[in-house]
Amino acid sequence: MQGTVATFDQTTRSGKLLTDEGMPLEFPASSLAEHIRHLRVGQRVFVETDGTTVTSIKIWN
Template identity: 50%
Template sequence: MQATAFTYSPETRAGSVLLDDGTPLPFDAAAFDAGGLRLLRPGQRVRIETEGQGADRRVVLVTLQTF
């Protein structure tokens, strides 16, 4: 699934993405580290993988979207 990076803290390696419908979805350091990224800037398009449904939905992987 694709999203847009919304927030990111280099200190905690956590942040949030905006889904294409505008819904914010947070991610933790484990999801960031799983993607092998070193830095993320707000506005970048990313590919995410999620687990769970509804309120239990969480991001488990964040990588840059490449074409």
């Protein structure tokens, strides 16, 4: 699925996003793809979940 970054804490590398379906999800640092160093609010991302837990985030090009 796809979504938009709502918040991102550079220190903890965690944050919140809003899916295109309107579902708010929190994401842990462990869900970020290896190459991601920073996310900005409003940035588009690809999101994988196992239901309600974010398992992977990749940058939208």
